[in-house]
Amino acid sequence: MSSEGVLFADSLSKPVAVRFDTEAMTSDGGAVLLGALDRGLGLTREVLPALQDERDPSRVTHCQLAMLRQRVYGLALGYEELKQLEVDRTSCHRFCANAFRVLLATLAYVLVQELRWRLRRTSLRCAQASTLRERLFKMAARVEESVRRFVLHCPVDFPWAREWHHAALAVGAVPG
Numbered sequence: 001m002s003s004e005g006v007l008f009a010d011s012l013s014k015p016v017a018v019r020f021d022t023e024a025m026t027s028d029g030g031a032v033l034l035g036a037l038d039r040g041l042g043l044t045r046e047v048l049p050a051l052q053d054e055r056d057p058s059r060v061t062h063c064q065l066a067m068l069r070q071r072v073y074g075l076a077l078g079y080e081e082l083k084q085l086e087v088d089r090t091s092c093h094r095f096c097a098n099a100f101r102v103l104l105a106t107l108a109y110v111l112v113q114e115l116r117w118r119l120r121r122t123s124l125r126c127a128q129a130s131t132l133r134e135r136l137f138k139m140a141a142r143v144e145e146s147v148r149r150f151v152l153h154c155p156v157d158f159p160w161a162r163e164w165h166h167a168a169l170a171v172g173a174v175p176g
Contacts, residue, residue: 007176008036011039015148016150017150017176029139030139031137033171036168036173037115040172043110044107047068048064051064072107075105076111076112076129078138115132122163135160135164136164139154140154140155
């Protein structure tokens with residue numbers, strides 16, 4: 001698999017190339033799959049207008065869409081308390097805060113389930129969220145940024161490289 005790579009042409013401000021050509025490093029290299037899938041579906045962008053941004057525009061550093069995506073992708077990656085994308089526990093006495101938490105978890109769940117559906121003809125067709133996280137999202141990578149694009153250098157011995165490659169193509173990457 002070391003010679004095969006994929007390209008996400010419009011995932012970020014520059015194209016993102018992914019190659020399996022480096023020694024193991026630590027990262028969430030598979031998060032690019034969630035970003036490409038979300039951008040293709042327009043999921044977080046569709047939800048954004050329903051959220052009011054009450055911040056002072058003169059003091060805003062990060063746009064609301066970037067913060068929404070960071071939170072949703074983090075939940076899908078298994079960060080915070082939602083290890084299995086469960087929403088059986090809310091942490092606030094205010095309805096709106098709890099409803100927002102459930103909305104974020106639901107968006108993460110939809111992304112993971114959509115990816116699983118796109119992998120229905122692979123060995124991951126019945127995979128649970130934790131399995132997808134382990135095999136596709138929690139991938140070691142070294143990030144290299146150039147003027148033209150970002151390149152994720154992934155381990156040559158990554159055991160799920162074939163499945164990852166298939167997932168990347170399923171969410172809109174092109175061979176490259």
